[in-house]
Amino acid sequence: MLRIGSRTQLTRSLLRLGLARSFATCSYHLQTTARIDPNAPSQPFGIDKTIEHNTRSETNRLAKTGKRFWNSSGVFFNSKTKNYEIQLDGKTLRTPLGFPLALPESKQQLAYLVAHEWTNLPNISVKSSALPLTELASRAIDLDRKDQVAEAEREKAENVIAVEDLKVGMLRYLDTDTCLIFAGKKDCDGKLRVKQEEIYPPLIKECEEFFTTFGRKNQILEESEEITLRSLDCEKDGLRGNTQDHKTQELVLRWLDELDIFELVALEKTVLTTKSFLCGVSLLRSNVSDPARMQSVFQVNKDTSDAFWYKTVQEIIELGNLETIMQTGEWGEVEDTHDVEQRHWLRSLASAALVSH
8 A cells, every 4th residue: 555644755755845946946037038928926836826816706605604505506508618527506617717517528527537536525624625626617617718707806816827927837847856856765674766766767767759750740849859857866965956958948838738628737746746747748658548649748758659658546646755654664654644645546536537537
């Protein structure tokens, strides 16, 4: 069983939590001016405060009251819009910004799963976090339609990050990616480093090959050029920062432009949970179901479906949370801490996988 918990090694904690938010942010802004407006107000990546306003929507009502206020839920296919609408007591749900919670025809499975969430919420006090699929689907709709908010309610949409800023924010995690940082050789009696050297290099090599092939096929890279991801070795590098080169950053941003809004939201959820852009890429490559998109966007370096890069949710959890897994395996779990975090990781990544499917 995978064991999830908090990190105790000071060096890696500083690198993965502190430097990932400060050093990498500063260095990235200096290197990607072509994609960032220096005069635009900054918005913190991953923070969405739309739930805090008073727009009349069911998601806001649940967040404020914490009580069940409906009898039944279901899915209605709107033949005019070709969307699946999730309904409570016959009325279409609304997102935090007040848009109909309506999913495209290709997301039929997700629509029924969202309805299932509302059907099975208990009558006791609940939080909106008990609806992870609803949260991700609503975020995708609000991100995609924030510019359509009525002028009188424009202020409510200002707390929703712009899609372009969302892409840049996710890319910052590639600088100090969890899977690009190798622990000291004495951490966890040396066992952590051994396991990292077993599972991280294959992931790094695969992602380098993937982005190199994508760059060449889209005329971003010459045939002689290839992507090399920079890693950080705590044994010899100490607390220095880690920054990917400008060509890598621009190419990955170009790949992000290929993703639809649901894939972007799934990627964001995975990156925020694992602190790893590579884990997010692996989740999308393993779960997007459209054959054409798999070949043109997610498996460009593979010739046949048998060779597709694939990782289960549990394998991605191991990649993103290896240090804690090693620690709790060595010293045991703390009740009501590690088990709760374990469920949080599994719920977050499984939800992201379903939304991207």
